[in-house]
Amino acid sequence: MTEKSRAFCIAACLGLTLILVSAASVARSEGQDSAVAFKSGDVQAIIAQLREYERKEFQQTLKYKTSSVLMSRPDAQSVEETFEVSCWKGRHLVETRDPKTGAKTVFAGSEYGQFRVDETGKEQGGGTKLSRYVAPEDIAKAQETVKKGFGVRLPLLLPLTGMPRETWSDFFGKQTRLKFTLAREQANGNIELAFESEMFSGSLTLLSASNPVALRSSRSRKNAPWVTTTERVILPAQQAAAMPRCAKLEVVMQDAVKNRLMMRATYKFSDYVVEAPSENAFRLSNYGLPDAEGVPLPSGRRRVWIWLASVAAGLFLLAGVLRYVILRRRASPAPTVPGT
Numbered sequence: 001m002t003e004k005s006r007a008f009c010i011a012a013c014l015g016l017t018l019i020l021v022s023a024a025s026v027a028r029s030e031g032q033d034s035a036v037a038f039k040s041g042d043v044q045a046i047i048a049q050l051r052e053y054e055r056k057e058f059q060q061t062l063k064y065k066t067s068s069v070l071m072s073r074p075d076a077q078s079v080e081e082t083f084e085v086s087c088w089k090g091r092h093l094v095e096t097r098d099p100k101t102g103a104k105t106v107f108a109g110s111e112y113g114q115f116r117v118d119e120t121g122k123e124q125g126g127g128t129k130l131s132r133y134v135a136p137e138d139i140a141k142a143q144e145t146v147k148k149g150f151g152v153r154l155p156l157l158l159p160l161t162g163m164p165r166e167t168w169s170d171f172f173g174k175q176t177r178l179k180f181t182l183a184r185e186q187a188n189g190n191i192e193l194a195f196e197s198e199m200f201s202g203s204l205t206l207l208s209a210s211n212p213v214a215l216r217s218s219r220s221r222k223n224a225p226w227v228t229t230t231e232r233v234i235l236p237a238q239q240a241a242a243m244p245r246c247a248k249l250e251v252v253m254q255d256a257v258k259n260r261l262m263m264r265a266t267y268k269f270s271d272y273v274v275e276a277p278s279e280n281a282f283r284l285s286n287y288g289l290p291d292a293e294g295v296p297l298p299s300g301r302r303r304v305w306i307w308l309a310s311v312a313a314g315l316f317l318l319a320g321v322l323r324y325v326i327l328r329r330r331a332s333p334a335p336t337v338p339g340t
Contacts, residue, residue, distance in 0.1 A: 047169055116133075176198045189209075200220065214232060
């Protein structure tokens with residue numbers, strides 16, 4: 001290795017080291033700022049931290065499998081469903097298939113619109129039906145609409161921050177006279193919070209200030225004997241900078257007076273992979289249905305139309321040239337033959 005090559009390698013190593021140290025310093029600084037916000041007990045600061053983390057989860061690129069077992073009423077049987085979820089820069093695709101009939105349901109939400117498409121199995125004729133459609137909107141404004149559409153299944157979309165029908169930032173944001181009576185960081189990095197509002201009181205334990213995932217929580221309604229508890233299992237961290245991944249979430253609502261189970265929901269998550277879905281999956285045309293007005297053509301089809309338009313323009317130009325040549329030959333006088 002020459003002196004010049006050695007110097008280049010040393011400079012490159014030093015540059016990489018500085019970048020890594022700087023990134024770690026920024027991450028540590030952000031973590032410290034978050035810890036200060038949580039330990040302060042300031043209502044708006046805590047809600048802002050939870051909402052920002054929720055937005056971060058909503059925007060991540062990830063694909064995984066999930067299942068839910070729901071018992072929505074004391075006298076109801078549990079309903080089990082399995083799903084495949086793909087998230088990409090705020091776009092979300094959720095697919096489920098009936099193992100008995102083969103029927104498939106697809107939910108897609110993006111700036112191209114939000115829709116649900118039901119595809120029946122072969123025994124039912126194999127047709128495709130548009131069950132729900134919301135016109136295209138800015139992807140940054142779509143988050144609330146998507147969350148409302150999932151209802152009790154919201155944790156399927158937001159495994160880290162979702163609860164049935166809402167997130168913790170949603171819940172706290174709706175409370176009146178909310179205050180945190182306890183806000184502290186434990187020795188293991190967990191954040192412990194206790195809260196009280198006009199209608200609720202409760203507590204929750206967050207994974208950390210930089211990853212405020214509710215590991216455990218309990219909340220009681222003051223004017224009703226209902227107590228709701230949650231417990232979330234987190235997989236071991238794959239990378240230090242990556243968001244943690246949820247393995248299981250269990251939500252239980254009980255009537256504390258009658259000691260009766262009111263609702264139970266269990267969500268399990270597996271097969272995580274960082275993979276973006278096809279952009280075409282968020283278009284109705286991908287399912288044999290016409291796209292809404294204003295939705296641009298898929299990139300592949302756009303290239304085909306550009307190619308066809310170019311070919312047509314070329315043929316039109318060639319036809320014009322040939323026509324000009326033919327007309328000119330017809331207009332030219334016939335050549336005279338000497339001696340005639």
